[in-house]
Amino acid sequence: MKTYVLKREQSIPISIDQAWDFFSSPLNLAKITPNDISFVVTSDYTETTRIYAGMIITYKISPLAGFKMNWMTEITHVDDKKYFVDEQRFGPYALWHHQHHFKIIEGGVHMTDLLHYAIPYGVMGRLANTVFVKSKVEQIFDYRIKAIEDLFGKL
Template sequence: MKTYRLEFSQKIPVSLDTAWDFFSSPLNLSEITPKDMTFDVTSPIQKDTKMYTGMIITYKVSPLLGIKLNWMTEITHVKDKEYFIDEQRFGPFAFWHHNHHFEAVEGGVLMHDILHYAIGWGPIGSIANAVVVNNKINNIFNFRYKKVEELFGKL
């Protein structure tokens, strides 16, 4: 099975505490996801809940053609104010491993995402990645970049 790796970085002019507080809340994910994906957290999560190791989060998401899919991720690692990792347990990918890193830098925070994913389906999955999936993921992170700038400003 072919796996793919993408990396994204962004600096924002906020404290590490502010960045961590926002990004470690599962309910804020829908705020930084394109509206056309109709991303809804379906887990019974309270507004002030923060991610923790072993946390299971369920979603409904429409990645393509408005078709709603169930997605379940587990937060497998958390180091407070440094990083957390989510891994898909059930969902649209054959494999999904997403690192979210946070580092205090002059004037704010550097956020760095490392994503490994696989589609499966052999050569058909490779074609799907080249034609649709890679572009869709990049578009999601481009949207996220702009939305984070809107919410927190530029550094």
């Protein structure tokens, strides 16, 4: 199984408390995901729900126009105001391990997303990654950077 890595970093001018409060709410993920993915959290959470190790989050997504699917992740690790990890339990990937790191810096918070993912189906999966999956994943994470800057500003 071929594993791919994507890393994105950005700094925003808010406190660690504000950053953690926003990013530890499962419902806020839809606010930083491109509209064309039709991302909807289907878990029964509220705006005040915060992540914890063992938390299961379910979604409906449309990664390709007209193709809807269910996705389930588990929050496997949480170190308050430092990092958390979500891992796919059911969905389109053979592996999805997404680390979210937060570091206090002068004037705000530096965030790092580190994603390891793999596509099922062997050679066909590697071809799919080359043809469209890699660019789609990059597009989603690039969109997130812009959406986060629009919400909080940029350092």
